[in-house]
Amino acid sequence: MKKLLILGAGTAGTMMLNKFAKELDSNEWGITIVDQHETHYYQPGFLFIPFGIYNKKDVIKPKRDFFPRGVEVIVSGIDKIEPKENRVLLQNNQVLTYDYLIVATGSKINPKETEGLAGELWQKSIFDFYTVEGAVALADFFKHWEGGKLVLNITEMPIKCPVAPLEFVFLADSYFTERGMRDKVDIHFVTPLPGAFTKPKASSILGDFLSKKNISLTTEYNIAKVDNENKKIVSWDEIEIPFDVLITIPTNMGDEMIERSGMGDELNFIPTDNYTLMVDGYDNIFAIGDCTNLPSSKAGSVAHFQADILFENFLDVIDGREPRAKFDGHANCYIESGFGKGILIDFNYDTEPLPGKYPLPGVGPFSLLEETKMNHYGKIMFRWIYWNLLLKGKELPIESNMSMAGKRL
Amino acid sequence: MSTIEIGGKTLELDADGNLANISDWNEEIARELAKSEGIEELNESHWQVINYMRKVFVEDGGAPSIRKLTKESGVNTKELYALFPNGPAKKSAKIAGLPKPKGCI
Known part of the structure; x- marks a missing residue:
């Protein structure tokens, strides 16, 4: 055996x-x-x-x-x-x-990796949404929040689901608009990356979405500590960013x-x-x-x-043979962009996310790097697929290796 | 592929603007690369980091991340940012003639 x-x-x-x-x-x-x-x-x-x-x-x-x-x-x-x-x-x-x-x-x-992050403001004015506890605590906070400076900070790369922080600020824009208080909320996306995302083309397109949605962007920011007393994050080169609520993606x-x-x-x-x-x-x-x-x-x-x-x-x-299959780094991400729309990106180790169409038999095509309602439905549908097909190891109509079909160079 | 002109020699660069061939590197070239990154003079601590980077690269086949740097180079994070403003791992890798560290995706 x-x-x-x-x-x-x-x-x-x-x-x-x-x-x-x-x-x-x-x-x-x-x-x-x-x-x-x-x-x-x-x-x-x-x-x-x-x-x-x-x-x-x-x-x-x-x-x-x-x-x-x-x-x-x-x-x-x-x-x-x-x-x-x-x-x-x-x-x-x-x-x-x-x-x-x-x-x-x-x-x-691991919020403890950053000085002051898991300090007295943790889950009072500082929240994560990568744990269910953090996400639920933040939901309670937002319900009663009257507005102010919302800062989202990525501590360091790599992080789980690198698009989630972007989706968070897009959804925040949508949420506070629908609650009629968007003018009272200043949304600021603070990242250690040189742009909005890890790959150049997507980074520039997604960066445009940020400015269209009136979300400010600070790049190449490496947080050193949180000043709990004065509600500020401080970088290694001593740039201070004040916040009323800090949404952190701690070190993964x-x-x-x-x-x-x-x-x-x-x-x-x-x-x-x-x-x-x-x-x-x-x-x-x-x-x-x-x-x-x-x-x-x-x-x-x-x-x-x-x-x-x-x-x-x-x-x-x-069977005593050399492994023949090769993983190509394929990722396929639905990015929620707020107001019932979404953006889809599809990429691998060698090919960065490109605009175009993503064919999916029976359901698609989905638009790549464009905001559509269809992409949002793709994301919502995914939860059902996840529980009912994906976890159970059933076949999905998606190839494991990335395809160039529909992509524009 | 882009190139850079240093001391009368034309050196090839990779897609990230780092030296394409690590064997092209020498200390003179490091000083020039540092200047193009806004670091006018390389002091002893700069060299401690650069030499550490090159040593790790030879041993591991990749430039170390910022975390590995602070853990093992003998220079702490605060000092690293003072030496190589904005991105110590990325910048010191460039000056050391190495490809961009893998963590900086």
Whole structure:
């Protein structure tokens, strides 16, 4: 009996579990998945909570609803991986051995990495929306807020879902307009990047959206600390930006377990082959999703494309062959732009987001880098797809590798 | 592909405007690259960072991120920003003749 062990039952881990439970012969393979939490969060939905579009109930379901039959599920924290011994120590003192390991332990925010960020104003005037607690606290705050300076700050890259901060300010513009108080709210987008987004063409188009929506932009801003007393953020080169409410995207890091295992970089992300998704230095360990150091976006749609590649490569490797499938860095993101519209971008390692059309059999086409109602419906539809198809590892009508069809150069 | 003229030599640049061939680099070129980044003179601390960057590049095959820099170069974040204003990792990589660090996507 061979053993496949999956660490983490978030988006990526659950997809892999479902794909392999269906594929691998249960007489030959034992599959185990470990996660410390029993609740699955639909993380793309967190963005909508502060604006009262979704509530907490809309984004949570029990993880067990998505586990197939015939697999072993262990609810426990993970102490560490001992990759040379092919075993994993759990916090419930269990020791698991494996033949093959898939690490899918994700990434999370660490506000304590920045001086004063998790200080006395935390969840009073400083909020995150990358946790359900933060998003819900912010929804309560906004309900009674009378306006002032709203500053959104990205602490450092990389972050999960790099478009979410932009969507946040677009939705804030829409939300405060609809509440008739947009003139009382000054929205300021403060980023360490040289533009509104990571890639040049999209950055310039999305930057235009910011100015059209009267949102000010400060680039190349690297926050050093938060001055809680005077409600200001201060950069390493001492530029001060005052706020009445600070929406922070704190430093994103991989799990501490990765550090304890000695398998991570300085942000606890796992050095992983960009193309095969095998962990550098090991021939029986794969990593997928937000826990890797890949230069692709950290997002569920990306993990979904990676899942198809990992699946093929895993089957090659267990047959003693070289992994043949190559992940191309494909990301496909619906960007909510407010007022019931959205923008779609589609890109990979080599091709930046381009304008044009995105064909999708049966539903599309969607417009790329343009604001349309159709793109908004795409985003809203995605929640249903996520719960009903994606997590269960079912086929979606989207190719894992990016296609140039419809794109304008 | 764009190029830069330093000391009578034409050097190739990559898409980010960093040296395309790290073997083209020498200390004289670093001083010129620094000037084009607005740093008139490279002091001992600048060199400590630049040499550290090149050492990591040889060992790891990539320029280190700002976090790795502060953790290991012996120069703290505050000082790094004073030495290389705006983007210490990006700027010091450029002056060290290395490609842009991977974290700066």
